[in-house]
Structure formats: structure tokens, C-alpha cells
Amino acid sequence: MSDRVAVVGAGSWGTTLAALVGASHPVSLWVRSPHLASSIERSRENETYLPGIGLPDGLTATSSLEDALAGVGVVFMAVPSHGFRTVLNDLKPFAAHIEAIISLSKGIEIGTNLRMSEVISQVLPDVPAGVLTGPNLAREVAEGQPAASVVALSDEALARRVQDLVHTRTFRVYMGTDVVGCEIAGATKNVMAIAAGICDGLGLGLNARAALIT
Numbered sequence: 001m002s003d004r005v006a007v008v009g010a011g012s013w014g015t016t017l018a019a020l021v022g023a024s025h026p027v028s029l030w031v032r033s034p035h036l037a038s039s040i041e042r043s044r045e046n047e048t049y050l051p052g053i054g055l056p057d058g059l060t061a062t063s064s065l066e067d068a069l070a071g072v073g074v075v076f077m078a079v080p081s082h083g084f085r086t087v088l089n090d091l092k093p094f095a096a097h098i099e100a101i102i103s104l105s106k107g108i109e110i111g112t113n114l115r116m117s118e119v120i121s122q123v124l125p126d127v128p129a130g131v132l133t134g135p136n137l138a139r140e141v142a143e144g145q146p147a148a149s150v151v152a153l154s155d156e157a158l159a160r161r162v163q164d165l166v167h168t169r170t171f172r173v174y175m176g177t178d179v180v181g182c183e184i185a186g187a188t189k190n191v192m193a194i195a196a197g198i199c200d201g202l203g204l205g206l207n208a209r210a211a212l213i214t
Contacts, residue, residue, distance in 0.1 A: 005165060006030065006072040008087060010037075010061070012138035013104055014078025015046045015053075019142060021076075021165055022059035029061045030068040037063040053142045069094040074102065074162055076132065077116070081107030084116055088123040095124055100158055102130045102151065106186035115183040128153055130162065131179055133186035141171055150174040152182040 003025050007018040010031040018029040031037035040046050040061035044054055062068050069075065069091060075098055079087045084105055101124065103116035114122070120129035134149030141147045151166065151173055153159040159175045167173040176182065192213060199209050 003073070003165075004028070004071045005074050005076070006068045007076045007078055008065070008068065008091065009078030009080075009104075010040070010046060010049065011078060012046075012049045012142075013136070014076070015050045015055070016138040016142040017076055017078065017104065017132075017166065018059050019053065019055050020168055020171055022056040023168070025058065025165060027059050028068040028070075028072065029059055030065055031061050031063050034063040037061045050138065050142060053139070065091045066094050069098070072097070073099045074165060075100070076102045076104055077120075078104040081105045081109055081116060085109065085119050085123060088120060092123060095127060098124075098127050100128045100130060100153065100162060102132050102153075102162060103183070104132055106133060106190055108187050115180070115187075117179050117183060128155055128158055129179070130154075130159065131182045131186070132162075132166065132173070133182050135189070144170045146170050146172070148172045148174065150176055150182055152176040152179045154179060 005021050005025055006028045007014050008030045010029050018027050021027045036048055101120050105116045108115060109119055117129040117131055130151060130153035132149055132151045136147050136149055151159055151163050154177055156177050159177060163173050163175045195212055196209055199212055
């Protein structure tokens, strides 16, 4: 597997993951906006989505998917679920050498009810699809506060290789093969977070919140 990595999507989480990987491996960050890509290259900071966090020298920002994917072995897709398929189709012409695509999106595709790994398998059936998910707030991870996540691929050996790309001293990444379970848990987490917020807003107390989460 090439040690060169691409992160597609430069929101707060995509930028954070690119910064983690870029500390030890060459990484390309695909940015939809050419203006923002130029700004990141110039200032070494994503002032729009992750202000105040310096980016490593190993990170290159570009608005060209072809350039971002050149020589890349692993692609992390940090694109919201509603635009996931469109961007996958856009990168398809440059995907012949990609060895794994890892979804960072916590969601289900509207209309098809497909998980993101299933979308990847539909668009690029010959590329192994996985997921990186966890209870992660991008800024805390970017600041080096302790956090944990899990990477899942059906191929355990490949999952371990991807794990090695993102595991750091403060970002503990576990490895698994249960892609379905991880994706469902990630999508459900958002629903539960909203429900817990409603519970708090109604003043129903900690017992009600604990019962809901349980």
C-alpha cells in the first residue's frame, strides 16, 4: 500500500484527520473551493472550518481531485452523506490505483437508505470500503486532547494498515471488521444526540436521559 493518503472534504473533521495523517505521512486534502485551497496552502490553516489550528508540512491542499488522488493508496471520504455519491462519481476516473476508501460520514443516504460503505461499493465495486467512526469532536482531536475511534474494514489486515495511518499518541484508533455495526452506530448516534437534547430542553432530568440512552 502506498503511504500517500488523500482526504476528500475539508470541513472541520476532514481537515483534522488530514492534519493527523500529515504529521507522519504525505497527505492531500481535497478542498471544493479553489479559494480556500489557496488560503490553506498560504496560511497553513483552515481559517474557515478549523481556525487557529496549524497544519503540518506533510499536508497539501488542492481543489483538483486528480491531483489529490495522484499516487494515493487510501482515501478518507469526509463528505456529508447527501453529497457523498456525487463526489465519489467525480473521483471515479482517478480511482484505478486506490486500495481502500474509508468513510468518515455519520449518515444514511437519503432515498436509498444505504450506508456509505454500500454507496462506495455501488460506485466503485472493486475498491474495499470501510468506515472510521467514533464519539469525536474535531477541534478537540485537532488540539491533541485524548480521543478514541474505530476503523472497520472486512479485511482485517487492511484495517490494521489503515489503523496505523491515523493512530497517534492522543488519538487512539481501535480496529474491527464490523463495518455494518460501526456505520449503524455512527448514524444512530446523531439521532440519539438530538433526542437527548430534546430531553434536556423539556427539563425531564438525568434519569430520563439515562433511560433514553440505555
